[in-house]
Amino acid sequence: MVGFDRAEIADVAGAAADAAGAVILPYFRQMNLGMENKDAAGFDPVTIADRAAEEAMRDVLSERRPGDGILGEELGFTEGDTGLTWVLDPIDGTRGFISGTPTWGVLVALSDATGPRFGLMDQPYIGERFVGGLGYAEMHGPLGRRPLKTRAVRNLGDATLFTTFPEVGSQTEAVAFRAVSERVQLTRYGMDCYAYALLAAGQVDLVIEAGLNAYDVHAPIALIEAAGGVVTNWTGGPAHGGGRILAAATPGIHAQAIDILMNY
Structure with missing residues (x-):
């Protein structure tokens, strides 16, 4: 720039x-x-x-x-x-x-x-x-x-996952989210942008959401990537247009979560 x-x-x-x-x-x-x-x-x-x-x-x-x-x-x-x-x-x-x-x-x-x-x-x-x-x-x-530094949890079973709404998005998106949620150690709800900040700060490992707009995600993407994390859409592509968002503390946790999400 x-x-x-x-x-x-x-x-x-x-x-x-x-x-x-x-x-x-x-x-x-x-x-x-x-x-x-x-x-x-x-x-x-x-x-x-x-x-x-x-x-x-x-x-x-x-x-x-x-x-x-x-x-x-x-x-x-x-x-x-x-x-x-x-x-x-x-x-x-x-x-x-x-x-x-x-x-x-x-x-x-x-x-x-x-x-x-x-x-x-x-x-x-x-x-x-x-x-x-x-x-x-x-x-x-x-x-x-x-x-700010994301934490280095390696296994999905040890991860903490956040989303804002339990229903996540559409019925299909909710089913996909639950498939990941069933594999993690802890799932929490209702944090909006604060969940992304906690991920960047090394407190949590995953944020999965759907139906977002560009203004919801640009700042969180920059924060998380600068802290060492990964943010994509649910197929691994760019996320800054909004839609389905997968934010992860490490490439390894990201890969484990996206392997599940891409089945839906």
Whole structure:
């Protein structure tokens, strides 16, 4: 990537996340969230905080990186002329947000035509930030800073697996997920983007999901790959377009999981 250095990108991404957090936190665990349902056939909530936070992030990026494109969950795509695009999800995990659980996060990624190159996941309520890409990966929070590194579990039977929804996606996708889940040591649910951050931090070994969008996965992909992990779709191809996602701590665990998923 040309035209900037790592410190600049990390600083800009951090400023965007700070702006989002300042908007979001006054709404967290409050009654008046201005919630709407975006999905007439199901439940896909959006709040005042989602939209206001993305506007705040875009203001930072427009001032600091005016030539770059922006893709955001709430406000769509703004074209740039540098070949670089900031990919934003102001509140990944809105269901957790409206439920009062601090498992949602602010996602900021910088991507080029090949996919994500830098990613940040910020959880402002508990004060944790995970960053990765362009040659480094680290987190900082209440206990200070430390490197991010995925853990080296070798056998699927020793692995911890996360997904957000027990039903995962379609009926077929749910069956495929359960086939992996039956082989691991522990399965947990409901963490949204925080599950990917825990994988990058060496706490868990697999995240398997379906039905995701690009803005859900760009930052997690950059984080996990920078920490030594692997992220693909369920057939081993690029994952940054969204859809079916398999994130793994090691190539070995990834191979064991994908051998099962590719049967569905």
